[in-house]
Amino acid sequence: MNPLPKSFYERDPALVARELLGKTLVRRLDRQTVSGKIVETEAYYGENDPASKAYKGRKTFNELMYLDVGKAFIYMVHGNWLLNIVAHPKGGVGAVLIRALEPIRGIEVMKKNRGVKDVYALTSGPGRLTKALNITKKQNGLDVTKAENEIAIFEAVAEEFEICTSHRIGVKRDLPKELRFYIKGNKFVSKRENLSID
DNA sequence: AGGAAGATCTACT
DNA sequence: GTAGATCTTCCTA
Numbered sequence: 001m002n003p004l005p006k007s008f009y010e011r012d013p014a015l016v017a018r019e020l021l022g023k024t025l026v027r028r029l030d031r032q033t034v035s036g037k038i039v040e041t042e043a044y045y046g047e048n049d050p051a052s053k054a055y056k057g058r059k060t061f062n063e064l065m066y067l068d069v070g071k072a073f074i075y076m077v078h079g080n081w082l083l084n085i086v087a088h089p090k091g092g093v094g095a096v097l098i099r100a101l102e103p104i105r106g107i108e109v110m111k112k113n114r115g116v117k118d119v120y121a122l123t124s125g126p127g128r129l130t131k132a133l134n135i136t137k138k139q140n141g142l143d144v145t146k147a148e149n150e151i152a153i154f155e156a157v158a159e160e161f162e163i164c165t166s167h168r169i170g171v172k173r174d175l176p177k178e179l180r181f182y183i184k185g186n187k188f189v190s191k192r193e194n195l196s197i198d
Numbered sequence: 199a200g201g202a203a204g205a206t207c208t209a210c211t
Numbered sequence: 212g213t214a215g216a217t218c219t220t221c222c223t224a
Binding site: 076078 | 217218219220221222
């Protein structure tokens with residue numbers, strides 16, 4: 001399995017968010033490697049997106065959103081670390097928030113990190129998955145296109161699934177476009193629209 | 199120093 | 212299912 005190349009992230013964040021679904025996120029810890037399938041994402045833009053961290057212009061803390069694509073951009077919200085991947089066309093601003101994973105490997109480690117037993121509560125939320133994968137500000141700026149890095153995202157084996165969209169979750173002022181993407185019917189998606197399906 | 203932030207958990211009706 | 216408390220940094224005044 002190969003890591004997704006830089007060029008993958010050098011496009012409109014909404015497109016990158018959509019296409020990140022189904023890909024594999026790998027986290028290397030001291031002794032073990034844990035991984036999960038990306039099942040839910042959201043796209044964020046720059047200064048014309050009121051929900052974006054870059055809404056108020058370039059600052060030290062959001063600088064990564066303006067720089068090289070394919071880097072992890074991590075910040076704290078309500079006591080939770082949230083993992084984003086920088087994505088935008090050349091010279092643009094943007095990032096994709098990883099909102100939920102379906103655990104693949106290292107489920108026991110994730111349970112330990114999270115302190116819960118329920119598999120469906122392990123990584124089904126942006127704050128939950130960073131805790132399960134032990135991701136903090138320390139990993140800010142990591143290049144996820146390098147297979148050997150602590151965090152990396154890999155191309156996945158071909159697989160069939162339907163993609164749904166909705167408005168972004170929890171944001172005060174959203175854009176008219178639906179910028180949240182998730183895999184239809186997947187039980188690890190963070191919110192509840194998927195209950196009724198399949 | 200104070201407040202806001204894209205969330206989560208718990209305890210209820 | 213919904214409401215409210217509380218989670219922890221970092222920015223802004």
